[in-house]
Amino acid sequence: MTALRKLLVVDDDPVVGASFKRVLSGKGYLVVAAENGQVALDKLKAEKFDAVFTDLRMPGMDGLQVAEKIRAAQPWTPVVIVTGYGSPASEARARACGVSEFLNKPLSPEMIEDSAEKAVRTVMEGVTAPREQAAPAATLAAPVTFAAPAAEAPAKFSALRMLRNMALFLAAPFIGLLYAVLLPFVGLGMLAWVAVKGKKAEAPAQEAAQAAPAAAPVAEAAVAAPEAMAPVATETPNRGVAGAAKVAVGIVAAPFLGLAWIVVAPFVGLAALAWIGMKTVFERAS
Incomplete structure (x- = not known):
């Protein structure tokens, strides 16, 4: 019992x-x-x-x-x-x-x-x-003391994250203005570089075409290919005209492309920054 x-x-x-x-x-x-x-x-x-x-x-x-x-x-x-x-x-x-x-x-x-x-x-x-059990109780209390800084770390991290998001929102207009100021010059520089590069690439070909008839014997050229020399003489001016036209088109189009950069790029930059900021806010809320 x-x-x-x-x-x-x-x-x-x-x-x-x-x-x-x-x-x-x-x-x-x-x-x-x-x-x-x-x-x-x-x-x-x-x-x-x-x-x-x-x-x-x-x-x-x-x-x-x-x-x-x-x-x-x-x-x-x-x-x-x-x-x-x-x-x-x-x-x-x-x-x-x-x-x-x-x-x-x-x-x-x-x-x-x-x-x-x-x-x-x-x-x-x-x-x-x-x-x-006084000693074990003190031992159990110790982790609470050490855990306090760990609990403060997420709060500090959240505050830094919030400050970063606010800085992004405040900096967005200035970054957009920087886009508006710099990108047209970048576009113009790229167009000028492409035009100069194309012109330099055509110069050796024109010089080679002009030197070929002078280097070959006249009699051999007349016998071997009298008709073949005619296209060379006619193509060289055409290539020069095409290159000059391409450069002219690039120069003429550069201001309009720069204007397009000025109008479109700031909005693209602002939209990208706003999207990044909103994505960060939604991640923080979830």
């Missing part, structure tokens, strides 16, 4: 002890009530309890004093604070005293049963008292 688990309920209101007895009786628990802290400490000296549930506000000795004295005398006994006046400060103080759990009234039957089960399981699993 399984031995009953003994619980000590300390509260100046007898209704609380009666509630624990009503919920836990028949479920493997023996509930003993104490009306104040001194009576509870006397019972703990005389009997062995698996867990203690104590009210926070009681006449004479309050629940925190009871918890401190129990932790000093029997550090293996779990202590649970039960109160209807809970606050973050009182809960933090209770945790500092080494209590196992902090319950706020009103208590439901499920809360009573779950808390009793947790307290008894703590004893059965051989978990040491919170005072003896």
Whole structure:
């Protein structure tokens, strides 16, 4: 037969002890009530309890004093604070005293049963008292201190990202103006370079064509290919005219191409920058 688990309920209101007895009786628990802290400490000296549930506000000795004295005398006994006046400060103080759990009234039957089960399981699993766990608690607190800078890193990164996006939006008009100013000159320079390159490429061919008839003997040229020399004489002027026409067309068309660069390029640049900025904003939002 399984031995009953003994619980000590300390509260100046007898209704609380009666509630624990009503919920836990028949479920493997023996509930003993104490009306104040001194009576509870006397019972703990005389009997062995698996867990203690104590009210926070009681006449004479309050629940925190009871918890401190129990932790000093029997550090293996779990202590649970039960109160209807809970606050973050009182809960933090209770945790500092080494209590196992902090319950706020009103208590439901499920809360009573779950808390009793947790307290008894703590004893059965051989978990040491919170005072003896002070060093591990400090160890667990250390990563929180070191984790804080890591948590700040994404925030800093987000701020830098936002500043970068704002800078892109503000710089877009100036970059577009730079496009408008520089790109026409780039276009004109490219056209001039193409024209000069074409002219230089045609010059050796014209010189070779003009030197060929002079280098060949007149008699041999007349006998070998009298008709073949005629196309050479006629093609050279044609090539020169075509090259000159191409250069002239390039020079004439250059201002219009430059104007097209001035009109179109800033809008293309602004659209590209706006697209990059919006894409970054959507990635940030997602």
